[in-house]
Amino acid sequence: MRSVPVTVTASPASRAAEILSRPVALNGLTVPNRIAMAPMTRMFSPGGVPGEDVRSYYARRAAAGVGLIVTEGTYVGHDSAGQSDRVPRFHGEEQLAGWAKVAEDVHAAGGTIVPQLWHIGMVRKQGQAPYADAPAMGPSGIRPDGTEGTGKAMTLSDLDDVIGAFAEAAAAAERIGFDGVELHGAHGYLLDQFLWAGTNRRTDAYGGDPVARTKFVAEVVAAVRASVSAEFPVIFRYSQWKQDAYDARLAETPEELDAILAPLAAAGVDVFHASTRRHWIPEFEGSNLNLAGWTKKLTGKPTITVGSVGLDGDFIHAFAGEGAPVQGIDELLDRLERDEFDMVAVGRALLQDPEWAAKVLAGRTDELKAYDAAAVQTLS
Template identity: 70%
Template sequence: MADNGTRAATILNRPIQLGELSLRNRIAMAPMTRQFSPGGVPDADVAAYYARRAAGGVGLIVTEGTYIGHESAGSSDRVPRFHGEDALAGWAAVADAVHAAGGRVFPQLWHVGMDRAAGTPPVAEAPPMGPSGIPLDDRPAGKTMTPTDLDEVIEAFATAAAAAQAAGFDGVELHGAHGYLIDQFLWEHTNRRTDSYGGDIAGRTRFAAEIVSACRAAVTPGFPISFRMSQWKMGAYQAKLAESPQELDAVLAPLARAGVDAFHCSTRRYWLPEFDGCDLNLAGWVKKLTGKPTITVGAVGLANEFLQSLQGDQTDATSIDGLLDRLEADEFDMVAVGRALLADPAWAAKTLAGRHDQVTPFEPSMLGRLH
């Protein structure tokens, strides 16, 4: 039987195809907001930050969420944007740096919707808006989006996707998870609309599918589109888009038809089953239902002590044996690593070389000094 290092190299080091894009291995960097881009412009430090992870063996970098060109898209002037000549020039430099280090990179395109606090930058006068103006928490209600608002946001996503390809990126990811705008349409709690963009699952999925379709039309046919999705929301960890595989299929099918090439399935613990009676996690179910490649994510590589400090979790996620078992069984196709890669840019290279015992563990104190 192969030792853990050989096994990790064999399973994780396999190439994979997303659309017309070939990736060198099965490891992705998960998107993580840092707010290190004053004025919304990624600088040379941002390019170096991503290039270090690519040089450290990561096959696919998914950038932190980056705001599309819509006034209500964001809630910070330190989060990067994906519009404007200055920001796009910065992003082109990021793509060049990642490519020079041997990696591939997608920007994650983002609209926060009702998560925006009124009066915050980058456009202080822009109202928070969503499908029904209903936030996830107890903040005041915002604007219910009009048909014109819907069209403008769809166009902004498509424009950003085209800009990504023009800037040399290898694909795009649409942020449809965690209770932000696209997810607010998908979730019945925040989508109370009575028009064709609300109601049953088919109606609630229409906005997301139209965004995917518009992005697909804005880029070349083989340019990959990833869709990040989750059941849970920020501050609503037990939320569900779908209570059963049948309901999940109803959400996924329109997105797959519209042109999604891969689904990035966000869970808080990748090893937990999504539905009773089956061990498949969310990424496993999504692959089973759509036939599309899936990326799993959720506490990969985090030490037992850190997980316990969060939720009293007794599982040691530093070990990747269970992850390798699932990848070997083709439950899902790739794994996205977040905080473990923040702590150690060489996490991928060390893991692939069987030096997982040399990985620098993540500690919360690292968050303010990530490079």
């Protein structure tokens, strides 16, 4: 009797482990798996100094299987960069000493880590810490909600100062032992304010068409690239949406998106982190590719996807104190298996459950927890 071949289908647990456990190269850095921790502001660093609790927070997640930690946003060394004395800073002797210990602990736990370098631009409110007298500033003095506020349009000298601050922070990151850097160019903050026509109304070389609007951001990227070694990864996070304009778009077509991304890739971006509210939503009509998928297709660079991974409901509702139930990741795995993108950044699910990566990789999905916005305020 002739034997019939038997097709063995991988179990959901083994499939997740197989797909997510593959190492990935980001320039000169090899990340042990495809899981990243998304940056999430927590305001647990009085004086801008990350302490023992911050070290434990990141190391605990690295020990549980997160391959790449992207820290919460950290203010670069420019007085107008932020508006809280409890958000960590990436400048200053005490602050950098604290971050060096964070990197050391994450490495000891088996993970890799990059700081997210941040300038909030016109989002800043007047009179806020850490430098109360510093003015809000942006490309045209216009806030992401369309109001002019009390800020100022940046002078050429201001542009140079901010470029220098990003470069100095990147150099410091490499010096104290980090594995790369991420530049925050998303969600309506300073770099994004230059990319978006809604906030960039300049009439000089830094405003105008989409390519002109990339000029300042490309100069930041180039300065960062020049301040670190050639193999040190430079990640750029960007988004279509803004925190005050969820329907805003940098680009309506793939061609418009290419015009924005190409100068940034040429300036030295190694990896694009494409921020969306829901990772499963197609970005443009006629294709199922999400924003990270289109970014990889257009630039050829590795990409990181993010947006409600593991949860049914986007994070905007978390700001209103709403929770979110657990959602499966089968479609996410399908996309990752097709190489639509290279890594998956997990936000609220990892904030809620430090063991999320370990559970997913081991097939313990029945142990995953729904997101509880109130409970996470006390978690570390």
